[in-house]
Amino acid sequence: xxxxxxxxERLELxxxxxxxxxxxxxxxxxxxxxxxxxxxxxxxxxxxxxxxxKTREWWDAGSETTWAIREGGALVGMIGLHGxxxxxxxxxxxxxxxxxGRGLLTEAARAVVEWGFAPDxxxxxxxxxxxxxxxxxxxxxxxxxGFRFEGTMRRALVNGAGRRDDGWIAGLLxxxxxxxxPWSVLES
Numbered sequence: 001x002x003x004x005x006x007x008x009e010r011l012e013l014x015x016x017x018x019x020x021x022x023x024x025x026x027x028x029x030x031x032x033x034x035x036x037x038x039x040x041x042x043x044x045x046x047x048x049x050x051x052x053x054k055t056r057e058w059w060d061a062g063s064e065t066t067w068a069i070r071e072g073g074a075l076v077g078m079i080g081l082h083g084x085x086x087x088x089x090x091x092x093x094x095x096x097x098x099x100x101g102r103g104l105l106t107e108a109a110r111a112v113v114e115w116g117f118a119p120d121x122x123x124x125x126x127x128x129x130x131x132x133x134x135x136x137x138x139x140x141x142x143x144x145x146g147f148r149f150e151g152t153m154r155r156a157l158v159n160g161a162g163r164r165d166d167g168w169i170a171g172l173l174x175x176x177x178x179x180x181x182p183w184s185v186l187e188s
Contacts, residue, residue: 013067041161
């Protein structure tokens with residue numbers, strides 16, 4: 001698959017590069033990222049180096065698209081569509097602690113979703129979102145994008161430390177209205 005760069009009002013989403021290794025490493029030392037994502041825990045610099053290499057391989061194979069989220073040229077997060085094939089994929093993302101709470105993730109994710117469904121993009125028929133139960137910031141982002149909550153999967157998600165957790169799942173179709181949806185799990 002050809003690598004693409006996406007742009008929004010404030011952001012550039014481009015494939016990770018070697019010059020991002022230090023920023024990826026620093027961001028991934030965050031305990032919340034290690035708890036709620038599949039990044040290795042404990043996280044070491046060689047993990048960031050290997051990740052950048054893997055992203056190129058995933059793009060080339062067409063199995064995954066991964067973008068560094070850049071604000072003013074600085075890496076502030078990562079986002080991608082994983083498990084591509086059979087017309088669907090799963091969105092995954094993280095933001096550096098210093099970039100949270102400013103709407104950057106929602107802006108980036110909106111661009112990725114639109115590209116994922118676009119005829120000149122990935123041409124997906126469904127995008128899934130999954131998160132560890134309790135990861136409310138991730139759930140709020142997915143809800144804001146219009147993902148429909150579909151349920152809780154028991155002990156279905158494994159984080160980078162090998163811990164098995166219950167997971168939430170939601171889905172989005174290209175025909176769905178992209179407006180916030182009510183999720184009872186966010187009101188409890």
